[in-house]
Amino acid sequence: MTAQLGTTQYRFFERQMAMYSTYHRDWRNRVTHFFGVPMIIFALLVLMAMWRWPFGSFELSFGMIFSAAVFLLWLAMDVGVAIPLIVLLAPALVLAEWIARTAALPMTLVIFGVFFVGGWAVQLWGHAYEGRKPALVDNLFQIFVAPMFLTAELLIGLGLRRGLHTRVEAYIGERFPEYALDKVGSAQKS
Secondary structure (H helix, E strand, O other): OEEEEOOEEEEHHHHHHHHHHHOOOOHHHHHHHHHHHHHHHHHHHHHHHOOEEEEOOEEEEHHHHHHHHHHHHHHHHOHHHHHHHHHHHHHHHHHHHHHHHHOOHHHHHHHHHHHHHHHHHHHHHHHHHHOOOOHHHOOOOHHHHHHHHHHHHHHHHOOOOHHHHHHHHHHHHHHOHHHOHHHHOHHHOO
């Protein structure tokens, strides 16, 4: 899926990344998200892993089903970002499944609560620096973009996916010029 702005075509993923990025221009906000987003993902995986069904000699959880669906969505959006993200999240899924299978219900709920509330608290702290509400308030789909954004930031920081960074910033400059890097100040540049 591509959209044209000016004479350049942008993929759906690039447009979603650009929107998310405009809500996360301040470096302190981005740093808090590197903690908050994984905490929330882990919390949700723990909660979803509690719903389990026998499937032959195997036990299938809602967490596994949901993760597989989200992994497919991420692969459809951008394989080069999705594969490292899936590799990074696989241990969280395994740990969440183990907790849901072995921990007592009260402990499982405490783990969920601490990570979920803690993750949101950290992210909202970051948005206080940003001075802007979270992206998902305006576009709920951004919940699925957040982990990809963080993974893309890591890849770009490692010198990979520079073309993606360039295209996202170009789209921001065309569609959201008030959030272009030259407008938000040098203190907030990547």
